[in-house]
Amino acid sequence: MIPALERIRRVSTNFFAAPEQLQGWASLSWVETPDCLLIFRRSSDFHRVYHVAESIEALSGALASNPFPKGPLVSDLVGRQQEIESAARAYEACGFRRYTTLIRMVRIVDDSLPCGDHADVTFAEPADIPSIRAFLIKLLDRFADQIPEEDELESAVARQNILIVRQADELGGLLIFDQTGLTITLRYWYVNPLFRGRGIGARLMKTFFRINRSSRRIVLWVVGDNTGSIEKYQHYGFQRESLMDQIMIRKTTIEEVLKEIRPEFDFTTSEDFIGDGMLDSHDVVTLVADLDRTYGISIAGIDIVPENFQNIPAIEQLLRKYAAAP
Numbered sequence: 196m197i198p199a200l201e202r203i204r205r206v207s208t209n210f211f212a213a214p215e216q217l218q219g220w221a222s223l224s225w226v227e228t229p230d231c232l233l234i235f236r237r238s239s240d241f242h243r244v245y246h247v248a249e250s251i252e253a254l255s256g257a258l259a260s261n262p263f264p265k266g267p268l269v270s271d272l273v274g275r276q277q278e279i280e281s282a283a284r285a286y287e288a289c290g291f292r293r294y295t296t297l298i299r300m301v302r303i304v305d306d307s308l309p310c311g312d313h314a315d316v317t318f319a320e321p322a323d324i325p326s327i328r329a330f331l332i333k334l335l336d337r338f339a340d341q342i343p344e345e346d347e348l349e350s351a352v353a354r355q356n357i358l359i360v361r362q363a364d365e366l367g368g369l370l371i372f373d374q375t376g377l378t379i380t381l382r383y384w385y386v387n388p389l390f391r392g393r394g395i396g397a398r399l400m401k402t403f404f405r406i407n408r409s410s411r412r413i414v415l416w417v418v419g420d421n422t423g424s425i426e427k428y429q430h431y432g433f434q435r436e437s438l439m440d441q442i443m444i445r446k447t448t449i450e451e452v453l454k455e456i457r458p459e460f461d462f463t464t465s466e467d468f469i470g471d472g473m474l475d476s477h478d479v480v481t482l483v484a485d486l487d488r489t490y491g492i493s494i495a496g497i498d499i500v501p502e503n504f505q506n507i508p509a510i511e512q513l514l515r516k517y518a519a520a521p
Contacts, residue, residue, distance in 0.1 A: 258289040300434060318357065
């Protein structure tokens with residue numbers, strides 16, 4: 196893969212990792228053509244898709260060959276809107292859809308930075324990592340927010356890049372950041388919903404500012420239509436930039452899930468999979484597990500009844516109940 200990264204001219208790309216970073220990435224696979232490289236990185240129950248292409252036509256051709264691993268796929272297209280639009284259309288032509296858009300905000304560090312020193316804001320310790328990861332998994336969108344793995348949290352704790360506030364035995368809030376030279380990236384800033392209205396978020400932010408007052412600028416990404424969060428960041432002096440992250444997603448279709456279980460059948464021709472002998476009770480159990488994994492849901496036992504798996508429309512209706520329409 197490294198030779199291809201060095202050979203292909205980066206006319207269109209969403210891959211910005213340095214070669215040394217790849218050594219710490221697990222579960223990598225890739226597909227190479229003469230003028231395009233597609234990289235797949237496993238992330239919990241889906242894959243992130245990266246590309247390096249010499250042209251949009253080269254990207255379209257590589258995507259059209261359908262080289263994708265099983266399960267949901269997510270791709271982040273970063274740039275100014277006019278720069279990433281053609282790449283977004285290339286992904287859409289291969290079954291991806293626009294999931295959400297992040298915008299970048301920046302604050303220049305100057306004398307107006309509202310710093311603070313609060314005794315209850317401390318650096319996270321290794322023993323806090325399980326509760327931090329559970330906290331993030333509960334609050335974040337796994338497709339849009341790139342939830343850190345435990346090894347990433349371990350590194351962040353070692354670098355003292357995680358601030359927390361404890362409330363008795365619970366995590367009251369956290370702030371996680373990275374540093375590259377004189378630029379700080381604010382990755383996550385969240386308060387436990389049980390403890391909102393107590394000033395925890397403000398104390399975390401002001402302590403973060405104090406720690407990083409020798410930097411030059413602070414950047415962050417936020418969902419473009421999350422006006423509440425944008426206003427909070429603006430309150431602390433952050434301004435919107437033109438850079439955006441268009442998140443594209445491709446979920447495996449119901450028919451593809453079914454074909455993985457029983458490839459010998461054409462499920463589009465039946466209105467009663469069970470009655471027509473295409474699925475038995477064991478297949479339904481497998482189907483439930485596959486739907487849970489593919490769509491990131493957990494189908495309750497009360498819904499595991501034959502009528503919910505009778506045909507594709509019935510399965511679609513079940514998925515809509517779990518806000519996971521295909």
